[in-house]
Amino acid sequence: MTATAHTTFARLENATRRFGETVALDDVxxxxxxxxLVGLLGPNGAGKSTMLSLLQGRRRPSSGTVELFGGSPTDPRRRARLGSTPQETALPDTLRVSEVVDLVAAHFPDRVPTDALADEFGFSDLLRRPCGALSGGQKRRIAVALAFVGRPRLVLLDEPTTGLDVDARHGLWQGIRRHHAEGTTIVVTSHYLEEIEALAERVIVIDSGAVLADDTLAAVRDRVDSAVVELATDAPDDLLALPGVVRSEVGGERIRLTVDDADAFVRSLVRAEVPFSGLSVRGASLEEAFLTLTLSDRSAA
Amino acid sequence: MTATTLDTSAGAARTVPALPLYAMHVRMLVLETLRVPIAVIGTMVFPALSLLFFVVPNRGVADDPVFATQAVVSLSVFAVMVSALFNLGLTIAENREKPWDPYLRSLPLPAAVRISAQLTATAMLSFLSLVPVLIVGALATEATVSVLGLIAGLAVLALTSIPFLLLGASIGYAFSSKAAIAIIQVGMFGFAFGGGLFFPPQFFPEWLETLSRFFPSRHARELTLAAVEGTTPELWMLAGALAWTLATAALAVWLYRRDEGRRYR
Structure with a gap:
């Protein structure tokens, strides 16, 4: 790797952020x-946005330290090499797209020309339009483009493809990969596993404000790769004693189990000769996968 | 390699000069407001209507050059004060509840640049609201002013309106938009009556006259009047205006830095 790989651009140390009674970020x-190229994965309300807001200097940690380019992110000078996306609903309705691009670009000493930026992110035909007249998808593309207008070294993309159709999403992923290949450091948050899988090399999973996993994509994927098994049985206790069951839910006759390895579970189910009927197996949703991760962490601890 | 040193310098050193950035923010704030004309018209019409309904029919005031000039100056101060408190306080409070403002805070944007741009944009619009007051005053009352007095008056009015701008900004940073409306309405009429903008202070009972000398609206009124009439202002007026300016500036900067926008996002 290049020498930049050893440079720390941003750092949180025992960072905790509370809002009243709620702990949004817990000792991270x-x-x-x-x-x-880091993927920050977690369900809504997990603390992803809070973490970004600390790195952007918009909020201060309740305790612990946050550093950006070797200083406090609340110092505007530290943010000169940082690029962020606004929420797509944020763009001022009455300003034209070109005006918003110019306003944001005015904060950076070395800006990408408006035409080049619009060309890259596919909104050349929208430059004269007021932001209020744009569709959600158009706003999202412009919001992501704004993160790159100042030629940043570090880019924080908060849910960059929410509300985009498949084509636009893939187009944007390509753009993000290209910028990364050109040397930009990128942190992308998402609650879509697919998006993180498509983009990230390193994955940080957070939930309830705490880091559950921080590893390579492959390692994290293995850990959240779980399945849901549903079946009916007369002997629920025998069932729950089987290895690999992370979580169970009894609804009348039927039992729903979250297991970390569906194949291994079915094999041991048959081998243990537990009576069952109406077996169904499906991949766990991301939410169920997170639950697996949380619970297996707890049992490991 | 050199990457480490390069990144450190990039972290703190290279930023854009403040002045062009300030000009850009002013331009965009003015554009945003002018493209919603109803907001501009509201603040422009209200003080002129006050003059038209309360001063013009009262011929004892309207036909007396001294009283009429005082009334026009008072309502000019009122116009600028309302515009400053309302436009700035409410706009800032509303913007804090929208996601654009938090985004701007993630940019390398110094607090002083953003605050001064907001003050400037509002001040420019405030002076628009003076135009109808001056027209009604000139056409429908005996108020008189020399060219020099008018220029001096406008300059002093601009300076003495700074505490209102800073106070508006402070309210905007400290409260939600709903609370801000209530506080601004109460504060606005308190300042207007207490500062002698609706009733001349020479008719005040003595205790109120004394109290009035601590109101920034009173300082603005007296100093502007002195500039218009070419008289020498008294020390308490200058000291009061300066104290309010410094205090509200410190308050606005402190509240901006403390502010973290809407909670839970």
Missing amino acids: TLSIGGGE
Whole structure:
């Protein structure tokens, strides 16, 4: 790797952020190095946006420290090499797209020309339009483009493809990969596993404000790769004693189990000769997968 | 390799100069407001209507050059004050509840640049609201002013309106938009009556006259009047205006830095 890989661009150390009684971020320690493409994965309300807002200097941690380019992100000078996306609903309705691009670009010493940016992110035909007249997908593309207008070293993309159709999503992923290949460090948050799988090299999973996993994509995928098994049985206790059951839910006759390995579970189910009927197996949704991760972490601890 | 040193310098050193950035923010704020004309018209019409309904029919005031000039100056201060408190306070409070403002805070944008741009944009619009007051005053009352007095008056009015702008900004940073409306309405009429903008302070009972000398609206009124009439302002007026300016500036900067926008996002 290049020398930049050893440089720390952003760092949280024992960072905790409370809102009244709620702990949005709970004692998080991690660092983002130059050249990385990090996926920040977690359900809504997990603390992803809070973490980004700390890195952007928009909020201060309740305790612990947050560093951006070696200083406090609340110092505007530290943010000169940082690019962020606004929420797509944020763009001021009455301003034209070109005006919003110029306004944001005015904050950076070395900006991408409006035409080049519009060309890259596919909104050349929208430059004269007021932002209020754009569709959600158009706003989203412009919001992502704004993160790159100042030629940043570190880009924080918060849910960059929410509300985009498949084509637009893939187009944007390509753009993100291209910028990463050109040396930009990128952190992308998502609650879509698919998106993180398509983009990230390193994955940080957070839930309830805590880091559940921080590893390579392959390692994290293995850990959240779980399945849901449904069946009816007279002997629920025998069933629950089987290995690999992370979570169970009894609804009348039927039992729903979350297991970390469906194949291994079915094999041991048959081998244990537990009577059952109406077996169905499906891949776990991301929410169920997160639950697996949380619970297996707890049982491991 | 050199990457480490390069990144450190990139972290803190290279930023854009403040002045063009300030100009850009002013331009966009003015554009945003002018494209919703109803907001501009509202603040422009209200003070002129006050003059038309309360001063013009009262011929004892309207036909007396001294009283009429005082009334026009008072309502000019009122116009600028309302515009400053309302436009700035409400706009800032509303913007804090929208996601664009938090986004701007993630940019390398110093607090002073954003605040001063907001003050400037509002001040420009405030002076628009003076135009109808001056027209009604000139056409429908005996108020008189020399060219020099008018220029001096406008300059002093601009300076003495700064505490209102800063106070508007402070309210905007400290409260939600709903609370801000209530506070601004109460504060606005308190300042207007207490500062002698609706009734001349020479008719105040003595205790109120004394109290009135602590109101920024009173300082603005007296200093502007002194500039218009070419008289020497008294020390308490200058000291009061300066104290309010410094105090509200400190308050606005402190509240901006403390503000973290809407909770839970």
